[in-house]
Amino acid sequence: MNLDDIRKHIDDIDGQLLDLLSSRADLVHQVGEVKKRDGLQIYAPEREEALLRRLIERNKGRLPEKSIRAIYREIMSAALALEDDLKIAYLGPEGSWTHQAAIKKFGHSVDYTPLPNFSEVFDQVARRRADYGVVPIENSTEGAVNHTLDLFVDSPLQICAQILLRIENCLMADVPREQIKSLYSHPQALAQCRGWILKHFPKADLVEVSSTTRAAQLAKENVADGAAAIGSPAAAEMYGLTVLEESIQDRATNTTRFLVIGEKTCPPTGKDRTSLLFAIHDRPGSLVRALQAFDQFHINMSKIESRPSKRKDWEYIFYVDLSGHCEDPVVKGGIEELEKHCSMVKLLGSYPDAGE
Numbered sequence: 001m002n003l004d005d006i007r008k009h010i011d012d013i014d015g016q017l018l019d020l021l022s023s024r025a026d027l028v029h030q031v032g033e034v035k036k037r038d039g040l041q042i043y044a045p046e047r048e049e050a051l052l053r054r055l056i057e058r059n060k061g062r063l064p065e066k067s068i069r070a071i072y073r074e075i076m077s078a079a080l081a082l083e084d085d086l087k088i089a090y091l092g093p094e095g096s097w098t099h100q101a102a103i104k105k106f107g108h109s110v111d112y113t114p115l116p117n118f119s120e121v122f123d124q125v126a127r128r129r130a131d132y133g134v135v136p137i138e139n140s141t142e143g144a145v146n147h148t149l150d151l152f153v154d155s156p157l158q159i160c161a162q163i164l165l166r167i168e169n170c171l172m173a174d175v176p177r178e179q180i181k182s183l184y185s186h187p188q189a190l191a192q193c194r195g196w197i198l199k200h201f202p203k204a205d206l207v208e209v210s211s212t213t214r215a216a217q218l219a220k221e222n223v224a225d226g227a228a229a230i231g232s233p234a235a236a237e238m239y240g241l242t243v244l245e246e247s248i249q250d251r252a253t254n255t256t257r258f259l260v261i262g263e264k265t266c267p268p269t270g271k272d273r274t275s276l277l278f279a280i281h282d283r284p285g286s287l288v289r290a291l292q293a294f295d296q297f298h299i300n301m302s303k304i305e306s307r308p309s310k311r312k313d314w315e316y317i318f319y320v321d322l323s324g325h326c327e328d329p330v331v332k333g334g335i336e337e338l339e340k341h342c343s344m345v346k347l348l349g350s351y352p353d354a355g356e
């Protein structure tokens with residue numbers, strides 16, 4: 001077949017795809033009507049995950065899983081926008097890694113509201129000025145994002161999904177590499193690139209700022225002082241900076257886990273994760289006994305963090321992630337057992353254990 005013939009086939013297929021997408025949009029519209037009538041949540045992470053898992057399993061063609069997820073992300077984003085004006089609050093500003101995580105989950109068709117800090121994200125969702133919020137919870141190099149953990153203690157919000165995003169920081173500037181005297185970035189990004197900075201710019205002044213986007217802006221404004229920034233390629237593009245080196249983080253696989261918070265948690269999907277908080281009595285063996293509850297029920301605990309309670313000095317709150325859904329009888333049993341040994345247990349939600 002010559003090029004024109006092949007392109008003719010592609011045009012035919014695109015026509016069919018568009019007709020099919022329009023039929024899908026009609027059905028999505030019907031789903032939206034049913035949800036509004038029955039007071040159901042518009043965003044259904046369990047349905048999205050089940051749909052993606054089914055398609056990936058069925059896939060026999062050339063498209064890799066990553067592409068299928070990206071294509072369907074946008075199809076489902078358009079669907080969400082058809083059902084309602086979905087508003088997503090995130091830790092801004094635009095171009096930040098959290099913004100990119102939010103787009104990875106909700107696509108380009110919904111509305112986004114950048115907010116200046118973590119508390120505002122929780123607050124706007126709790127006041128229903130936004131439907132969902134996106135906040136970072138941990139990084140594979142730097143560990144927990146403490147502020148997010150702390151905000152869950154008093155928040156009525158639940159976790160309904162997680163997002164895993166590979167963080168590939170780049171060096172960006174409007175000056176040649178030899179003229180760089182200072183490096184601007186968010187403390188998390190500077191920490192993720194600590195080894196690289198020591199090797200390549202041991203004498204540079206490190207300037208911590210509120211976000212990687214702000215760092216890019218300052219690098220643009222302080223060209224005369226030899227300023228450069230470390231952050232996302234999206235931030236470089238926003239401020240017209242040149243990317244001088246890509247992927248400079250010390251660990252190639254540097255990944256941040258983000259959470260989607262909303263009014264309700266997510267129904268079971270068959271492969272889920274549950275997050276909860278607990279506080280123990282100040283007695284010998286309390287923590288051991290609390291954790292034995294999970295062992296007794298053969299529940300895999302994938303994460304534990306401790307944070308000061310902020311109510312009494314040297315009193316702690318533990319943040320734990322478990323494999324399984326809180327409606328699974330085993331997880332339910334484990335949590336009931338845990339409650340016997342704790343002064344407080346707070347379930348933060350169960351959500352699909354997926355990321356890519």
Ligand SMILES: C=C(O[C@@H]1C=C(C(=O)O)C=C[C@H]1O)C(=O)O
Pocket residue numbers: 028031042043044045047048051075076077079080083
């Ligand atoms: C259409 C629905 O609403 C949303 C859009 C989906 C889709 O486009 O397939 C899937 C889940 C929901 O987040 C649905 O719940 O089925």
